Amino acid sequence: MSELTLLLLRIGFLVLLWAFVFGVVYSLRADLFGVKVRRMPEPAEAGAPAAASPGAAAAAPAAPRANATAPVADRPASGSAPRSGPKGGAATSASATRIVITSGPKAGLELPLGNEPLTIGRSSESGLVIRDDYTSSHHARLVLWGEQWMLQDLDSTNGTWHDGARVSTPVPVTLGAPIKVGATTFELRA
Numbered sequence: 392m393s394e395l396t397l398l399l400l401r402i403g404f405l406v407l408l409w410a411f412v413f414g415v416v417y418s419l420r421a422d423l424f425g426v427k428v429r430r431m432p433e434p435a436e437a438g439a440p441a442a443a444s445p446g447a448a449a450a451a452p453a454a455p456r457a458n459a460t461a462p463v464a465d466r467p468a469s470g471s472a473p474r475s476g477p478k479g480g481a482a483t484s485a486s487a488t489r490i491v492i493t494s495g496p497k498a499g500l501e502l503p504l505g506n507e508p509l510t511i512g513r514s515s516e517s518g519l520v521i522r523d524d525y526t527s528s529h530h531a532r533l534v535l536w537g538e539q540w541m542l543q544d545l546d547s548t549n550g551t552w553h554d555g556a557r558v559s560t561p562v563p564v565t566l567g568a569p570i571k572v573g574a575t576t577f578e579l580r581a
Contacts, residue, residue: 482540482564487579495575496523504540504579509533511572512545519577525549526573533564533579540564540579549573 480486484506492500502519509518512530521530527547534541543561544551551558552571569576 480566482566482579483538484535484540485538486566486581487540487564489580490519490577491580492575492577493569495521495573495577497521497575504533506535508535510545512547521573521575523574526575530572531558531570534561536561542570547572 487504489504490502490509492498507518510529510532511517511519511521511526512528513520513522513526514528517529527545527549529545530547531545531551532543534543540563541561542551542553542558542564544558552569553562554565554568554570556562564570564579567578567580569578
């Protein structure tokens with residue numbers, strides 16, 4: 392072999408070796424720090440015109456209301472499962488027995504609700520795994536405080552919404568009130 396051929400083989404081997412090292416470092420970084428989550432578009436301001444596309448309303452969380460306890464129309468959104476009854480009352484260990492996903496990739500899915508805390512997120516370690524671009528690895532948690540179910544946001548990128556209001560501290564869950572995590576909405580029902 393000529394000197395030039397040997398030099399080109401050495402350089403090619405070094406380039407291949409560095410490409411492998413960068414691939415391993417990138418993979419480790421993604422495993423240790425997670426993949427960056429895209430931020431959801433900000434909700435439309437009150438009085439602003441409605442979104443032009445029908446899917447746009449499902450992608451953005453509902454705007455927070457000034458009074459989170461004000462009644463909301465009991466009509467389900469198109470394409471979502473019908474509600475089992477009127478919204479209201481505290482979601483306790485006795486009254487809330489299941490989680491019903493009303494919109495999102497897993498719409499129509501019902502899960503039994505036990506007495507253990509339930510973590511919600513993209514991570515396979517979560518009790519309720521939601522795989523979409525707007526959900527953090529460990530997004531939110533449902534915790535039983537005494538007899539009352541509480542919803543806690545786990546410092547997620549896009550926030551957690553309960554009955555149209557953003558959750559910043561643990562809040563008591565209302566039976567039948569929509570809970571929005573990423574692009575998925577679900578409710579606690581009897």
